[in-house]
Structures are given as structure tokens and as C-alpha cells.
Amino acid sequence: xxxxxxxxxxxxxxxxxxxxxxxxxxxxxxxxxxxxxxxxxxxxxxxxxxxxxxxxxxxxxxxxxxxxxxxxxxxxxxxxxxxxxxxxxxxxxxxxxxxxxxxxxxxxxxxxxxxxxxxxxxxxxxxxxxxxxxxxxxxxxxxxxxxxxxxxxxxxxxxxxxxxxxxxxxxxxxxxxxxxxxxxxxxxxxxxxxxxxxxxxxxxxxxxxxxxxxxxxxxxxxxxxxxxxxxxxxxxxxxxxx
Amino acid sequence: xxxxxxxxxxxxxxxxxxxxxxxxxxxxxxxxxxxxxxxxxxxxxxxxxxxxxxxxxxxxxxxxxxxxxxxxxxxxxxxxxxxxxxxxxxxxxxxxxxxxxxxxxxxxxxxxxxxxxxxxxxxxxxxxxxxxxxxxxxxxxxxxxxxxxxxxxxxxxxxxxxxxxxxxxxxxxxxxxxxxxxxxxxxxxxxxxxxxxxxxxxxxxxxxxxxxxxxxxxxxxxxxxxxxxxxxxxxxxxxxxxxxxxxxxxxxxxxxxxxxxxxxxxxxxxxxxxxxxxxxxxxxxxxxxxxxxxxxxxxxxxxxxxxxx
Numbered sequence: 416x417x418x419x420x421x422x423x424x425x426x427x428x429x430x431x432x433x434x435x436x437x438x439x440x441x442x443x444x445x446x447x448x449x450x451x452x453x454x455x456x457x458x459x460x461x462x463x464x465x466x467x468x469x470x471x472x473x474x475x476x477x478x479x480x481x482x483x484x485x486x487x488x489x490x491x492x493x494x495x496x497x498x499x500x501x502x503x504x505x506x507x508x509x510x511x512x513x514x515x516x517x518x519x520x521x522x523x524x525x526x527x528x529x530x531x532x533x534x535x536x537x538x539x540x541x542x543x544x545x546x547x548x549x550x551x552x553x554x555x556x557x558x559x560x561x562x563x564x565x566x567x568x569x570x571x572x573x574x575x576x577x578x579x580x581x582x583x584x585x586x587x588x589x590x591x592x593x594x595x596x597x598x599x600x601x602x603x604x605x606x607x608x609x610x611x612x613x614x615x616x617x618x619x620x621x622x623x624x625x626x627x628x629x630x631x632x633x634x635x636x637x638x639x640x641x642x643x644x645x646x647x648x649x650x651x652x653x654x655x656x657x
Numbered sequence: 658x659x660x661x662x663x664x665x666x667x668x669x670x671x672x673x674x675x676x677x678x679x680x681x682x683x684x685x686x687x688x689x690x691x692x693x694x695x696x697x698x699x700x701x702x703x704x705x706x707x708x709x710x711x712x713x714x715x716x717x718x719x720x721x722x723x724x725x726x727x728x729x730x731x732x733x734x735x736x737x738x739x740x741x742x743x744x745x746x747x748x749x750x751x752x753x754x755x756x757x758x759x760x761x762x763x764x765x766x767x768x769x770x771x772x773x774x775x776x777x778x779x780x781x782x783x784x785x786x787x788x789x790x791x792x793x794x795x796x797x798x799x800x801x802x803x804x805x806x807x808x809x810x811x812x813x814x815x816x817x818x819x820x821x822x823x824x825x826x827x828x829x830x831x832x833x834x835x836x837x838x839x840x841x842x843x844x845x846x847x848x849x850x851x852x853x854x855x856x857x858x859x860x861x862x863x864x865x866x867x868x869x870x871x872x873x874x875x876x877x878x879x880x881x882x883x884x885x886x887x888x889x890x891x892x893x894x895x896x897x898x899x900x901x902x903x904x905x906x907x908x909x910x911x912x913x914x915x916x917x918x919x920x921x922x923x924x925x926x927x928x929x930x931x932x933x934x935x936x937x938x939x940x941x942x943x944x945x946x947x948x949x950x951x952x953x954x955x956x957x958x959x960x961x962x963x964x965x966x
Contacts, residue, residue, distance in 0.1 A: 487851075
């Protein structure tokens, strides 16, 4: 079966710095793939390359076999790849419902009118914000802003979700809620790439992990495999501690 | 597009208001009508300006550039073409120009766009001045039998079209896209919006409309020269009036245009040498005291009364 998303030799150079160096990995349908690694290892850059935030320097990215390498971000979004941002980005002057409607109207399925309203309301229910659509986004708690962002993604009915440290910055209770929410997405059979630092989340959510360090892939496998891998431990803790 | 009873009600009220205002030339004195033309002109310019700059927050200072192009289309074209065709031609030329300017600048953000649009009017003014110096001509005389009343009715018709367009855009996918762009352009792109296309399309509207306004108004000036047609003051006044009224609503700019026109009339009569200074002070006062314009003031008052009831 062709993978949903596939990266081959994907490289990004910023001047003399190679932020991502010849990354290869596939994401299968219904799979939750964790993209993990120490800070500055190139995880977010990889997400940015997939979502078209900037063009790649070399290599190829395909979505269900069709090349999407270096396409403008809006076209990649329309093809069905939706992303969150490391620091939550909402539309500050719009209501919660309009934030989510934005995803429904311009995302993968591009709905309009009542159809878009219905889907936006449905997705708000799904993330646990049912009936709060009329609120201004400024009135929300931190985790609720994250829920809105997730609902915006879901409203576009994407093929692949890219979540960039979606669980970062949550307190322990919120974290449990957050993990439960993503678990529900996983149980629905969604295809997700998860850039994440929270180990509990990685263990309980990911089918497979790709570990990055200094821009390259250093390990790939189930969470249990990669987290016990000597190279990975060295990358995280440094040589002396390993 | 399906219209609700409330939409019909609004449209009917607007149409009646328009008909009433259209009777002005039948009853008004020459001076009153001339003020009416000025109000109509700024209403058209400020409303169309706000349709683009309101949601996107891209402050355009290109009004004078497009207005001047329109005035020159009439000035040059009036000897060869029927008058009614000139505003249309001016509109098309300016819309194409706006698209080109948009292609060049709207990928840039904020400040670059502002400066470029300001420079555009100045550039066109210098080019025409240079052309006149080479050919040895001065300004152009626009001598027609068109009266102030004709101009007023044309501007009123144009205003109606602008409101209708603004209303339709506000309800459309494009209007929603622009509001998203204004809120967060990065989110807009990643949500699937072709931000460059949306901005360019919408920038063509105030461009085309400003040129049509210039083309309609040219006979009023009788004599056109670059400094009159491309005066940067016009661009600033349009921005100030739109901000004074508020850009959040379609009817916002006109709420700014009417008081400002009368105020300006008084200022330029009493302090003819300090107008620019006073314009600057007015601008500062509006930005500091009324950041959301009269619209913001009215709406917060409305919210407060709703809170009481």
C-alpha cells in the first residue's frame, strides 16, 4: 500500500546551516507517527517543509504518491495536510466558531454556508467546546485555545494532521485531557504526525517514532524500541551520561 | 445567494435613502450642492478604501495615484471619446494598474506596502510633469457642459455600486478570507487561502473606483495639472475619514466623511495656510482617541445599553 505521506532525501539548508539533512520516512494510513528528538534537532523544520512554510533545498515529499515538494502552503493545505503551530495561532478578532469555520471554508473540502457552519459546530463538539462557539478567543483558557486550533484543522477534513508540540505547556490535568483527545483522533483512524517532547504522550499515542538529532534521522521504530536505543539515549542525554 | 427578510429590509431602506439624497440637486443652493459633491466623492473613495484596507489592515496611500489617472483619462480622452465611456475606461486601466502594483507589493507586508503606495502617486505625478516639460505643454483644460448635478448623480450611482459590492464581498468567501488574512496571514496561508490572490483581487476595487471618481470629477476642476490630480493630501484625507468613521462596518466611512467634510470646509476657510498641520493633528487625535472610529464608539455604547437591559 502506498504510504499517505512520504519523505525522500528531504534537506533544508539555511545559508551554511543544514537544519534538516536527507530525511526519509513514510507515514501509513491511520498511523500516528511521533517525530521526536532534542531541541533544535530539526523536527519543526521538517513539519514546516511538509506544510510548505518554506521550500525544501533538496529531496521529495509526496502525498499519496503525488509530489507536493515546495508547493505554496495554501495548496498543500487544500491537498489535505493541516497543521498546528508550536505557539498556538488563532484569529484573535474572530469568535471561536469563525476560527473553526475558517478551516471548514478554506481547508481540504472547502465547504460554504450552512454546510461549513454545521461542520464547524460538529468539530467544536468533538474537541469538547460544544456550545462555546460564540465566545471571543481572548476569553479562553490556554488548553481551550489549543482545542480551537485543533478544531480548525479537523474542520478542513484533512488527510494528514501535523501537530507541532500540541501538548506543550499544559498542566498535568490538562495534559491528561489533551492526551485523551488525541487518542480519540487516533481511534477514529486519522493519520497524524506528532512532534512531541512529552514522553507519556509518545508512549501512549504513537504507533511508530522517528527520532531526529542534528537534522538527521538517528532511529526509527516503535516507541519502546527507540526509547531504549543507545544512540537515542546518547542524543538526548549527551555522551557522558549515557 | 439567499437573502433573508432582514437583508431585504436593509436593501430597501438603503434604496429609499439613496433616492432621497438624489433629490438634493433639485432643492440645494450651488454652495450646498458643491459640498454634496465633495461628500459624495469622499464617501465613494473612503468606502472603497475601507473594503480592502479595513479587513486586511494594509494601509493604502495610492488613492491619489488612481484618482489622478482617472482625471487624466477624462482630460485626454474627452476630445476623442463620449464622456460616459471615460469613467469605465479609467476604472479598467486603474484596476489593471492596481493588480500590477499588488503583484509587486502585496507579497511584502505592512510598511513596505504603505511606502510603495505613497511613492506611486508621487512617481506618476513626476512622470506626467516630466512629460509636460518635454512636450512644452502645461495642464489640460476639461471643458464640458457637465454640471455639478450630473457629477453628483454619477457619484451617487457609483457609491451605490460600491456599497453593493462591499455588501456582497462581506458575505462571500473572499470577504471571509480577507478578514482571516487581516487577523493572521500565516494562519490564512496554512488554512488554504491563496493570500496573494485574495489581496490583489480586492486591491483592484479601490483602485478602479478611485480612478472612476477621478474621471467623473475631472470636469469639475476645468483645468487639470499633475499637482491637482495627484495631490498626496487626497490619499491621507481618505485614510483619515475612513478611520474616523470606522472600517469595521460598511457604513462606517460615511459616518466619518460627513463631519470631516464640514470640519475641513471650516478649517480651510479660516486657516488656509495651516491646513496640512491641522490635518496631521486631526489624524493623531483620531488614532489616539477613536482607534475604532465612530463605529467602535457606537457599538460599545450599544453593548453597554444591552448590558443594562
